[in-house]
Amino acid sequence: MRFSGLRVIKEALTGHKGWTPAWRDPEPQAHYDIIIIGGGGHGLATAYYLAKEFKQKRIAVLEKGWIGGGNVGRNTTIIRSNYLLDGNEPFYEMSLKLWEGLEQDFNFNAMVSQRGILNLIHSDAQRDAFIRRGNAMRLNGVDAEMLTTAQIKERYPYLNTEDARFPIKGGLAQHRGGTVRHDAVAWGYARGADSRGVDIIQNCEVTGFKIENGKCLGVETSRGFIGATKVGCAVAGSSSRLMAHANMRLPIESHVLQAFVSEGLKPVMPGVVTFGAGHFYCSQSDKGGLVFGGDIDGYNTYAQRGNLPVVEDVCEGGMAIFPAFGRARLLRMWGGIMDMSMDGSPIIDKTHIDGLYFNGGWCYGGFKATPASGMCFAHLLARDAPHPNATAYRFDRFEKGLMIDEKGMGNQPNLH
């Protein structure tokens, strides 16, 4: 069933009786060629590209809850590719390009909105660092523009540029960045994968791996054993818990990142603004709510809720640059669990166990990476070789000293 304007009109005139479920609810089969663990954005995107781009058959996605019920539904929906390092920038730019064509590709309205992202600067040193970042982006063929305070004021006239501690001296803009309707990403990929024969099996928790002679033969689940030639894990946030079943310890700590939404307001924020020095970023959803957040709480946790000191810190940051937002009331807040890796960058790699593949360590940047993560993980699973844009995301980079440390913080996950 393809969606189109004509179809919407036809259904409107005939009582909406022709719509069918967007995906099936199949029983698990005894064996698959490829099993993806995790029915979030990355897992569903992987299955979609495996079926569509790599022509793989007999694929299943196993999800312990319902699809889109994890981090793909708990983020702040921002897409961008404003990275500095060579190991990252081509990957994230590939992701942004895939976002740009995604809705046509999977015939689903994901409300991709390239409203632009702006990183604020407050000092000469920060201006130098951001000019360097912008130049690195442009060397990779990505759009980047340094804006003056006056140019920023044109778009955000209510922005407080005169804060005594963090006066705003300009900003680095990526006009192709923006936001996406996050749930629709999961639904669009699920529908696209399902229509190409992928079994999406919900309420099916993986409780162990069957590993014999160094080879993974399948997974134990809450719905029985399911055999597989290859198993790909895409459960960022719970990676350490899952991989512990394969006796693996990961270069990852789990941390909580909080997010907040205000009551609905008339359009006030034209794009995404990040105030990194003050631990605050904000955009406005199409429903009108101000969507904002800040830093991770900073301690290991699997509780999908944070604590009050970070709430205070985020709101202080917001009030410093957008004093007017103090009049808006907070509607809801939540926490999502992040795979915080030791260098702030992800892992898409084979494990030492034959037939077992891993995708995780996305820190708080997993949402924007969803399409490229799916494409690169599908490439790895189908061809047993890393995608050219994901060659740096290896497990062994920590032992070999090949870290991709955008912030230069070292092996302290809560500082990335």
Add this chain to the structure above:
Amino acid sequence: MIIDHPLLGPRDSAEFTYKGDARLIDRPDPEKGATAHDFYDYGYLRDNPAGWHEELWFHEAGDRSWLVVTRNTLTHEISKVELARDVARSRGRSK
């Protein structure tokens, strides 16, 4: 979260800086045969359990002592707080 400091009593966790797994006390010793791989394991790999976790907290805005806090990562409940110095000595570290 409230951390019940062994010397100072209950303190707001916001006064502390979080370091990580308390196994970081057990730094490999090259003089006892530790290899580069041991340091990789120490520096980069973590158990990261869902449940009880012994972890290092530094009382940065207080008496600047290091604590070993036993905390549940599913509920944020804290069951035990010790001075890291005492823990390290009990494991034969320091004097």
